[in-house]
Amino acid sequence: MKRIESDSNPSVKQWKKLLTKKEREKTGTFLIEGPHLVEEALSYNADIHHLIIEENFQIPGSWDKGRIPVWQVTEKIMKSLSETEKPQGVMAVCGMADSDSVVFAPGKKFVLIDGVQDPGNLGTIIRTADSAGVDAVILGEGTVDVYNGKVMRSAQGSVFHLPVVKMDLKEAVEGCKNNGITLYATSLKEASDMREASPNHGFALLVGNEGSGVKEEWLKAADEKLIIPIFGKAESLNVAVATGILLYELQRTRK
Amino acid sequence: MKRIESDSNPSVKQWKKLLTKKEREKTGTFLIEGPHLVEEALSYNADIHHLIIEENFQIPGSWDKGRIPVWQVTEKIMKSLSETEKPQGVMAVCGMADSDSVVFAPGKKFVLIDGVQDPGNLGTIIRTADSAGVDAVILGEGTVDVYNGKVMRSAQGSVFHLPVVKMDLKEAVEGCKNNGITLYATSLKEASDMREASPNHGFALLVGNEGSGVKEEWLKAADEKLIIPIFGKAESLNVAVATGILLYELQRTRK
Numbered sequence: 001m002k003r004i005e006s007d008s009n010p011s012v013k014q015w016k017k018l019l020t021k022k023e024r025e026k027t028g029t030f031l032i033e034g035p036h037l038v039e040e041a042l043s044y045n046a047d048i049h050h051l052i053i054e055e056n057f058q059i060p061g062s063w064d065k066g067r068i069p070v071w072q073v074t075e076k077i078m079k080s081l082s083e084t085e086k087p088q089g090v091m092a093v094c095g096m097a098d099s100d101s102v103v104f105a106p107g108k109k110f111v112l113i114d115g116v117q118d119p120g121n122l123g124t125i126i127r128t129a130d131s132a133g134v135d136a137v138i139l140g141e142g143t144v145d146v147y148n149g150k151v152m153r154s155a156q157g158s159v160f161h162l163p164v165v166k167m168d169l170k171e172a173v174e175g176c177k178n179n180g181i182t183l184y185a186t187s188l189k190e191a192s193d194m195r196e197a198s199p200n201h202g203f204a205l206l207v208g209n210e211g212s213g214v215k216e217e218w219l220k221a222a223d224e225k226l227i228i229p230i231f232g233k234a235e236s237l238n239v240a241v242a243t244g245i246l247l248y249e250l251q252r253t254r255k
Numbered sequence: 256m257k258r259i260e261s262d263s264n265p266s267v268k269q270w271k272k273l274l275t276k277k278e279r280e281k282t283g284t285f286l287i288e289g290p291h292l293v294e295e296a297l298s299y300n301a302d303i304h305h306l307i308i309e310e311n312f313q314i315p316g317s318w319d320k321g322r323i324p325v326w327q328v329t330e331k332i333m334k335s336l337s338e339t340e341k342p343q344g345v346m347a348v349c350g351m352a353d354s355d356s357v358v359f360a361p362g363k364k365f366v367l368i369d370g371v372q373d374p375g376n377l378g379t380i381i382r383t384a385d386s387a388g389v390d391a392v393i394l395g396e397g398t399v400d401v402y403n404g405k406v407m408r409s410a411q412g413s414v415f416h417l418p419v420v421k422m423d424l425k426e427a428v429e430g431c432k433n434n435g436i437t438l439y440a441t442s443l444k445e446a447s448d449m450r451e452a453s454p455n456h457g458f459a460l461l462v463g464n465e466g467s468g469v470k471e472e473w474l475k476a477a478d479e480k481l482i483i484p485i486f487g488k489a490e491s492l493n494v495a496v497a498t499g500i501l502l503y504e505l506q507r508t509r510k
Binding site: 127130131132156157161162233238240241243244251 | 500
């Protein structure tokens with residue numbers, strides 16, 4: 001275990017840069033924070049480059065950290081790396097998932113995301129997709145960076161449970177079509193009531209931006225547009241809530 | 256229309272105080288922000304005390320503001336009152352809803368909240384309850400203040416569509432029992448799969464704190480504990496997403 005006391009140490013400077021999307025994309029690495037996320041990353045064999053711990057943090061005996069290098073830092077350095085008000089003593093630098101990890105095949109289930117902007121919404125969608133047994137989450141262009149700290153925290157480890165990858169939606173749509181996977185898009189207009197949907201064993205659900213929804217181009221590519229019935233006076237549902245309702249409905253009604 | 260240019264004006268000072276829960280509770284009033292929320296408040300006849308507009312904001316002709324007094328303020332004052340990065344030119348001071356507005360009666364649908372802490376989660380639950388046609392949302396002790404600006408923004412006007420009131424959960428539970436309304440509580444332990452639930456025409460759904468869930472006391476009071484099946488590797492769902500899935504499931508399966 002190596003110890004760092006100066007915040008001008010080059011490693012510390014490099015880790016701080018990972019708080020920006022630009023540096024994350026350049027290096028293909030990202031930071032996660034807190035014992036729960038680090039434990040999930042370890043348990044699911046994520047590509048962990050280093051652990052970073054605060055001086056008084058005890059690594060739990062149950063963690064199998066193998067040969068992953070550990071850096072010990074001061075409380076002040078940990079604070080400077082953390083995006084939360086109360087840092088929890090442990091972080092990790094991880095390598096990003098590869099889009100090769102997504103395989104389109106008959107019977108599989110996907111969530112496709114077109115331009116969701118709020119990090120909390122994206123994280124919650126990933127967690128929800130995981131709960132609903134989805135095989136992979138595809139992030140189309142214009143979607144907020146999944147390696148943003150707030151996305152990671154909201155996703156609560158689900159990014160380590162299933163592939164969550166950036167991909168051209170065109171490629172994802174073709175992957176679905178070529179494998180008989182029914183592609184549903186959420187839409188408030190010219191859409192069928194979700195309760196009438198009858199997916200094949202596999203399905204893909206395409207959800208869109210908080211304000212403008214799924215882009216016309218992808219609505220046209222969908223096999224069917226679905227709407228969640230509104231029984232009250234709200235105009236629409238939050239995108240993460242809508243994803244949850246639809247995934248469990250499709251799960252329920254598939255042949 | 257009266258105009259205020261000085262931020263030491265007593266009205267401005269009073270409005271600023273409404274950014275604290277203490278002052279909101281003392282006065283029974285709260286601030287809302289942005290044209291969408293103000294329009295919803297006007298459309299649903301909320302108790303609006305004043306409108307506050309920035310000097311270059313044009314009140315849309317479609318707004319029926321009746322005799323509500325309007326104060327015009329400088330851009331600087333508006334910024335000092337706003338909790339958002341980009342103030343949208345209009346705010347309103349409103350009076351809080353009364354718990355008398357909740358009526359327990361056979362066939363009605365309720366959401367009961369036990370200690371939800373995140374303002375975004377509470378706002379999203381209210382929006383979701385509105386979408387699902389719930390009759391009222393009951394806020395038990397320990398739940399984040401509904402008049403917090405972030406709750407209001409996440410609820411997107413739904414607080415004006417249905418009663419959302421603080422109430423002792425004991426009273427709410429009794430209201431349900433006395434009217435034959437099936438009370439379901441969410442729980443990860445000793446719970447039935449939600450797909451087996453078969454509510455009466457009326458039902459109440461009790462959801463709990465993000466970390467600790469529904470308190471033991473209320474779990475015992477419930478007619479049935481429900482769990483959403485997890486098909487993947489996530490441990491649980493976000494509370495607002497879970498509320499959405501359960502409300503639409505109960506809506507679907509009720510007799």
